[in-house]
Amino acid sequence: MTMDGWKLRGALTAMGRGLVLSFAALAGSITLFVLTVVSIALVPLGVGVFTTPALLTAVRKHANQRRLLAATWSDIPIAVPYRPLPPDVRGGVTGQVERCTLLLKDPATWRDLQWMLVDMTLGAVLALLTFALNVYALEGFVLAAGLWRVFRDDQYWYGFVPVDSQVTALAAAALGLALFALGLRYSADLLRLHFLLTRVMLAPGRDRQLALRIERLTESRHDAVDTSAAELRRIERDLHDGAQARLVAVGMDLGTVEALIEKDPARAKELIGKARQSSAEALTELRDLVRGIHPPVLAERGLGDAVKALALRLPLPAEVSVELPGRAEAPVESAAYFAVSEALANVIKHARADRIWVDLSHTEGMLRIAVTDDGGGGAAIGKGSGLSGLERRLGTFDGILAVSSPAGGPTMVTMEIPCELS
Missing domain, CATH: 3.30.565.10 (Histidine kinase-like ATPase, C-terminal domain)
Known part of the structure; x- marks a missing residue:
């Protein structure tokens, strides 16, 4: 595919994704935001205690879906900052109250609500622009093709161009071509800008980032210790079952050669050849083992x-x-x-x-x-x-x-x- 083909395909992909995002922002964020705010307002009355945890869970799924799209569509990673719920949360009414309290005390909950407020406004506009720029450009071409005659009696504005004749319709087509070029060039950038705005709103604060990093480093340290122990066991097993066993066999063969070298030289010669082959195989296994630990070409x-x-x-x-x-x-x-x-x-x-x-x-x-x-x-x-x-x-x-x-x-x-x- 040519470079122009890739650009067109990228613009069309960004258009489709922008339409999906605008629908998610307008339908998903507005609905969840309104329901969640109403539910939180009803917490003092007791009703919200039962509805808020389920709605906040839905909000988190909605936010995590946007994080996933940011990473897969625009290569923008957004950390997940939620505090894990303790495993011993009780059931029943007491458990619902405890769960609701823990969710409302999590700063990430309020960041999600702020993000949805921005997502349904500026975020939706940015997403919709990736689609609207190219679609609105088509209207200029359609007007130039003859649609302007429908509006002949009433002046029709296409952008800043008043369309009332074939000449002005051609001017509208020229404007449409310019908008199409802008859409072709900037659709992917607008999509990326939408996700950058999402990251600003959803990314954890500095304190939470440090806490997440400490948790991650602690977990990775444990993993590193476990991996190192498993690697040592693997090396020990490979040495014991491979090179060590062959070297022991070489030693035994050489001991037999020493006893037979005068009595049975032919047999001794055969055992020497076998010992040489075993030593070569042991050397090959040791080289493979070393390469698995740290390849020489990597060091050199x-x-x-x-x-x-x-x-x-x-x-x-x-x-x-x-x-x-x-x-x-x-x-x-x-x-x-x-x-x-x-x-x-x-x-x-x-x-x-x-x-x-x-x-x-x-x-x-x-x-x-x-x-x-x-x-x-x-x-x-x-x-x-x-x-x-x-x-x-x-x-x-x-x-x-x-x-x-x-x-x-x-x-x-x-x-x-x-x-x-x-």
Whole structure:
């Protein structure tokens, strides 16, 4: 597809998404905002105690859906700031009162309400503009095609152009063409501006951000300890079952050779050959084990060349693009390398893809890695998913993971790790 084709397709996609967002803002946000405010107002009367928790849960689902769209449609991550409800919340009327109180004490609840107020006004306007610019442009073309004759007796304004003749209708078409060009150029930007406004309203405050970061670092530290322990057990098992067993066999063979070298030289020669083969296999296993701990090419040549070497060993064609003006610290490079390795392994196992693209770059203090495949899509971060382990690995370095994988593909897994390059 040509560059102009991509622009047209991007503009049409932004139009459709803008229409969806405007409907969600006008219908969803207005309805939930009104119902929630009324329910909170009824809390002192006792009625709101029973309705408010359910409505606030719906508000959070509505806000989380917008967070998901911001990440998948415009690559704008928005953190989820809600305080978790304690697991020992009681049932019955007492539990309802306790649940309602906890939800109303959460600052994120009030941020959601403020966001819905902005979403149903300015947010809806921005979303609708992505659609209206292009649709309104079509009216100018239709007027020039002859529709102006319908309004011949009554002056009709198209924008700032009074349409009452074929000449002015052509002027309306020219204005429509200008609006279409603006829509083609700025629809995606307007969509992104909508999500940036959403992030301003929904993103947690500084105190909550620090609390979330502490929780995340604590969790990732535990994951790192568990991962390190599991890695040590794996290395121990591989050494015990592999290289160690072969070296023990070599020692036994050499002991037998020592006893037979004078009595049965032919048998001794055969055992020497067997010992040489076993030692070569043990050396190969040790090299593979070392490569699994820290690939030599990563230490010698850096992340870009290490990923290229990794791609060469894949059973699928893989294209690697590297734009790294320097090298990150060794722990970051190692984490990034194994994250890419795990992402590629997921593609090979589950994606049913024919081709893979890997892009590595560094901008604004972030190491950014994108792994894209042309498989069937449907990948998601969830419990038991390989992507969950990948997210935990990145979390150790305060990194983030985003997945865009619509049904039918393509799938893009984006990883970002804050770091500086030497």
